[in-house]
Every structure is written in structure tokens, then in C-alpha cells.
Amino acid sequence: MPLPDRDTLVAYPAGDVSSTGTVLHVERLADGRSAVVLDRTALHPVDTAWPDQPADRAALRWGDDERVVQDGVTGGIHQGVLHLGADLPVRNGTEGWTFVVAHVIEGAPPAVGTTVEVEVDAAYRRSLSAGHTGCHLASLALDAALAAAWSKPVALDALGHPAFDQLAIQRSQIVPDGSLDTYRVGRSLRRKGFDPAALDDPGAVAERANALLTTWVTAGGDVRIERTDDALSARRRWVCALPDGPVSIPCGGTHVESLSALGSVTVALTTRPVDGGLELEMRTQVTPAR
Numbered sequence: 001m002p003l004p005d006r007d008t009l010v011a012y013p014a015g016d017v018s019s020t021g022t023v024l025h026v027e028r029l030a031d032g033r034s035a036v037v038l039d040r041t042a043l044h045p046v047d048t049a050w051p052d053q054p055a056d057r058a059a060l061r062w063g064d065d066e067r068v069v070q071d072g073v074t075g076g077i078h079q080g081v082l083h084l085g086a087d088l089p090v091r092n093g094t095e096g097w098t099f100v101v102a103h104v105i106e107g108a109p110p111a112v113g114t115t116v117e118v119e120v121d122a123a124y125r126r127s128l129s130a131g132h133t134g135c136h137l138a139s140l141a142l143d144a145a146l147a148a149a150w151s152k153p154v155a156l157d158a159l160g161h162p163a164f165d166q167l168a169i170q171r172s173q174i175v176p177d178g179s180l181d182t183y184r185v186g187r188s189l190r191r192k193g194f195d196p197a198a199l200d201d202p203g204a205v206a207e208r209a210n211a212l213l214t215t216w217v218t219a220g221g222d223v224r225i226e227r228t229d230d231a232l233s234a235r236r237r238w239v240c241a242l243p244d245g246p247v248s249i250p251c252g253g254t255h256v257e258s259l260s261a262l263g264s265v266t267v268a269l270t271t272r273p274v275d276g277g278l279e280l281e282m283r284t285q286v287t288p289a290r
């Protein structure tokens with residue numbers, strides 16, 4: 001059976017937590033497990049190049065069989081070879097490649113051609129979606145709270161503030177109902193015109209960001225994912241209505257449908273000295289709406 005020549009169609013950007021698909025390919029892994037590729041799926045896989053949102057928890061069902069999905073990873077097919085997860089050497093969307101969602105399971109896999117149901121753990125997804133929406137809001141609020149710290153023109157974020165988040169981000173990890181973002185403020189950021197003294201009192205920066213976050217969440221704007229088509233590698237954007245207008249950020253993850261689903265979003269900021277500068281950690285906490 002040849003490898004798929006088309007991207008997996010993905011339903012998670014629309015918020016779906018279940019789907020029906022046909023098995024196109026089963027790859028036997030070195031550890032004895034199997035990676036199952038379907039024509040379509042609701043399962044959000046972790047993105048190899050920017051692994052901010054973890055994979056969904058899910059089960060595959062066919063006939064009387066059921067398997068827990070142990071890993072949901074992104075695969076890329078190039079010149080007849082499937083590269084999975086950490087072995088994928090290119091970013092999702094790279095020209096000349098086909099991108100697929102691989103459902104890694106233990107035990108006998110379904111045969112090619114079998115119709116398989118994908119059932120995603122909806123509560124876990126919901127907590128990651130809330131965390132991811134909160135993460136985007138927090139990054140915009142942080143940019144706004146640090147806007148006065150810049151002395152030179154730099155790239156701007158979706159709200160028109162100097163893009164501290166984009167320029168300084170090292171790691172972003174979405175967790176259930178929150179996120180943890182790590183930034184580096186070193187020589188290159190100082191050269192771009194950022195004054196590190198703006199972070200002398202991280203509590204004061206957090207206070208400004210939290211005031212904005214309260215305003216935004218209280219306004220309860222709509223959130224949606226815009227995409228060119230349903231293919232895994234299609235470009236997708238997070239679009240959110242904020243009081244000053246809609247904002248739009250490239251994003252491959254999942255989100256709540258409205259800020260009214262969030263009770264509150266708050267950030268806590270801490271800094272620590274590192275070689276040549278400092279590291280800023282932003283912990284974002286989301287509480288669901290009652």
C-alpha cells in the first residue's frame with residue numbers, strides 16, 4: 001500500500017472532538033507499537049517544530065476493538081519515506097512534503113481500509129484550549145505592558161505594540177488551563193532598543209498586564225480559527241475580538257469559542273539572571289467561567 005499523497009484533513013481547528021476516518025497507512029515502529037494514519041481526524045497532534053500545545057488524549061475504535069492513543073504526533077512524507085515526530089526534519093507546511101497525523105497505539109492495529117472512530121478526551125482538550133487562548137491573550141498583554149521599554153522601532157504585534165513576545169520567546173508550553181512562557185532578555189534584545197530596567201519590578205509589569213486581561217476577558221469577545229482549507233498543513237490563524245478591534249495571530253492549536261468561556265486570565269512574572277542578561281518566566285492561569 002503506497003503512503004498517503006495528501007495531507008490528513010483535520011477537524012480540531014473547528015473544535016471537533018470526534019471524527020470518523022479511514023485507515024490509509026499503518027507504520028510499524030521500532031518499539032513494536034503502530035502509527036495509524038487516517039484520511040481525517042479530530043485529534044490534535046503535537047507539532048514537532050513548535051511543540052507548544054501537547055497532543056490530545058484520545059481513543060481509536062473500530063468494530064469491537066478499542067485502543068488508547070499513546071502519542072499523537074505529526075508525520076511528514078517525502079520521497080516515499082514517513083518521518084514521524086522527533087524524526088521529522090522540516091516544519092509543518094514545507095513545500096514538497098505531505099503532512100499527516102499519526103495515532104500511535106499499542107497492540108494489533110486496524111487494517112488499511114478500516115473505518116475508525118476517533119474519540120478525543122473533551123475535558124482535557126477544553127482545558128488545553130482555555131490555556132492556549134489565555135496564552136495568546138497574555139502575550140499581547142505583556143507586549144502592551146512593556147511597550148514603553150523600547151527606544152527603537154521594532155516589529156509590532158497584532159495590537160500594534162512592540163512585539164516583545166515574538167522577539168524574546170524561547171519556549172512556550174500550553175498546560176491545562178494555563179501556560180508557561182520563557183523569554184530571554186540579552187544583548188540582541190538590548191541592541192534592538194529594549195531597556196531591561198523595565199523588568200526591574202516584574203510585579204508592576206504583571207499588574208499592568210492583568211488589568212488589560214481583565215478588561216479583555218470581561219468584554220467576552222468571540223474567538224475563531226481562520227483557515228484556508230482542512231489540510232493539516234493549511235495556514236491557520238487565531239482571530240479574537242478585543243474591545244479595540246479584532247486581533248489575528250498565526251496558530252496551529254485549539255481554542256475556546258469565546259472569551260466568555262473564561263472566568264479570568266492572570267499572569268505572574270518572575271525574572272532570574274542568566275549569562276549575558278536575564279530570563280523572564282510568565283505563568284498564565286486561566287479559570288473557567290462559572
Ligand SMILES: [Zn+2]
Nearest residue numbers: 250251252253
Ligand atoms: Zn497559538
